[in-house]
Amino acid sequence: MSILIENVTKTFGSFHALKQINLEIQTGELVALLGPSGSGKTTLLRIIAGLEDPDEGIIHFGKKEITHLHTAKRKVGYVFQHYALFKHMTVFDNIAYGLKVLPKKTRPSKKEIESKVNKLLQLIKLEAFANRYPAQLSGGQKQRVALARALAVEPKLLLLDEPFGALDAKVRKELRRWLRQLHDDFQITSIFVTHDQEEALDVANRIVIMNEGKIEQIGSPDEVYEQPNSPFVYNFLGNVNVFKGRVQNGKLFNGDAELPVPDVTHSENDQALGYVRPHELSIVRNGSLKEAIKATIAHIHTVGRAVHIELKRKDTNQFLEVELTKEEYEDLKLRTGEEVFVKPKHLQIFKGN
Numbered sequence: 001m002s003i004l005i006e007n008v009t010k011t012f013g014s015f016h017a018l019k020q021i022n023l024e025i026q027t028g029e030l031v032a033l034l035g036p037s038g039s040g041k042t043t044l045l046r047i048i049a050g051l052e053d054p055d056e057g058i059i060h061f062g063k064k065e066i067t068h069l070h071t072a073k074r075k076v077g078y079v080f081q082h083y084a085l086f087k088h089m090t091v092f093d094n095i096a097y098g099l100k101v102l103p104k105k106t107r108p109s110k111k112e113i114e115s116k117v118n119k120l121l122q123l124i125k126l127e128a129f130a131n132r133y134p135a136q137l138s139g140g141q142k143q144r145v146a147l148a149r150a151l152a153v154e155p156k157l158l159l160l161d162e163p164f165g166a167l168d169a170k171v172r173k174e175l176r177r178w179l180r181q182l183h184d185d186f187q188i189t190s191i192f193v194t195h196d197q198e199e200a201l202d203v204a205n206r207i208v209i210m211n212e213g214k215i216e217q218i219g220s221p222d223e224v225y226e227q228p229n230s231p232f233v234y235n236f237l238g239n240v241n242v243f244k245g246r247v248q249n250g251k252l253f254n255g256d257a258e259l260p261v262p263d264v265t266h267s268e269n270d271q272a273l274g275y276v277r278p279h280e281l282s283i284v285r286n287g288s289l290k291e292a293i294k295a296t297i298a299h300i301h302t303v304g305r306a307v308h309i310e311l312k313r314k315d316t317n318q319f320l321e322v323e324l325t326k327e328e329y330e331d332l333k334l335r336t337g338e339e340v341f342v343k344p345k346h347l348q349i350f351k352g353n
């Protein structure tokens, strides 16, 4: 089911939690709402679920307008950060719950419910745990049960609010992979809230980046990471080096460096900020002083196949962060304390002040 959100606004007293949100989600997409705490992610999810009313704006599910439709009639599965399982019910009964409380007309038979729950138990790999109670499960297992419970009623839309927020890093990673697999198998339109960039980049087909009640950027993980459209997105999605200066003759004047700027649309003499990701900086031994930045290697550390290098600029004493592949690093034979030159491969310019 596709979703269309038009001009949705929400205030709590005088506080604007959502400002003119416009968003279209296609059937079968797995979309992440990503943003810092308080940016409005949960409020938007709750409005889509019908747990909260927007002040203004319209929401469509497919062709139908549902802005004020009761939550129970929206056919939405909702998974919260804190499992919210029924403590006094077994895993089996928790998953079956949504089916057992359906009105008699639409309720499947006891046998059908049993077969459906068993299939879901297989899917979440907890067949052997059907008779356990939530207190006898780990956090990851509880969250899998919560997902199975949400899926049991065959929702047209699956909403997940920080579903793995309370779990440790390894279990989170496992569940992410599993959520993606589940999504691919079921093809349910899904929206999940997270403030973890890595999680959003790893799981989602599309990421909606929110800040202070507004959407900053919408795009595929590659798009938002490689082509951030604002300093906010640059900073929020991973590490970045920022060069502040003045743009003149196609160059950013920063410290002693004159860094070439691609297709400048800024007027000459504008104050500007140049953004470069650590992997977009290269290290060379011999540089022309102008187009490269002289710096001393302060620290080197390896994370898997990547090598992170921290350098201190000779001109401004600021620190730079460079990421090389292990091969690049081994070719260069770099050592702590050595003087080198750092060159941006790609500089994204934003207006500064």
Ligand SMILES: Nc1ncnc2c1ncn2[C@@H]1O[C@H](COP(=O)(O)OP(=O)(O)OP(=O)(O)O)[C@@H](O)[C@H]1O
Binding pocket: 012, 015, 017, 035, 036, 037, 038, 039, 040, 041, 042, 043, 044, 195
């Ligand atoms: N019922 C409410 N009454 C008053 N203010 C609220 C209410 N619900 C949310 N807010 C405020 O609206 C803003 C957005 O909240 P929301 O929960 O949507 O943010 P979020 O991006 O999901 O943050 P987090 O990641 O911390 O959950 C916050 O400043 C919050 O305090």
